[in-house]
């Protein structure tokens with residue numbers, strides 16, 4: 001699936017959910033607090049990111065019956081094996097915890113997109129595991145700082161383990177680099193190749 005197809009798919013799913021979940025009065029209530037269906041907006045990338053933005057909205061939190069529908073949708077968008085692990089109180093009250101779910105989604109989306117691309121082009125790319133390290137990050141993220149993975153399979157193994165249970169504060173991202181760019185940074189010592 002190309003990036004444009006993916007985005008179109010996401011926009012359609014989101015639109016369908018939005019206009020099924022809410023009646024016209026509710027849509028009006030949402031509009032009054034600045035929430036509208038963003039599916040056709042040029043910055044709309046994927047649904048989980050959009051819903052995450054909504055569940056951080058303080059005005060929406062005050063309209064609990066509507067807020068709960070956004071929470072339900074956020075939960076619907078994550079893999080089922082994670083659903084029973086969710087701490088719903090934290091999901092509603094802790095942005096670092098809630099963000100983990102969309103960060104996970106984006107990490108695997110990038111991985112999958114690159115795998116599909118490499119099957120088509122046969123060009124190898126390198127992956128940079130890019131955590132945010134600060135006082136909120138769990139220690140499990142630290143070992144991946146500035147690490148480059150050259151093997152999709154090894155990266156996938158680590159990704160599956162790293163993202164198998166919610167970790168508050170983990171904001172790991174995956175960046176795809178072309179070889180020249182990555183090699184320059186490896187030579188300069190900024191990045192190192194993951195060895196295991």
Ligand SMILES: [Zn+2]
Pocket residue numbers: 131140141162170171172
């Ligand atoms: Zn992490």
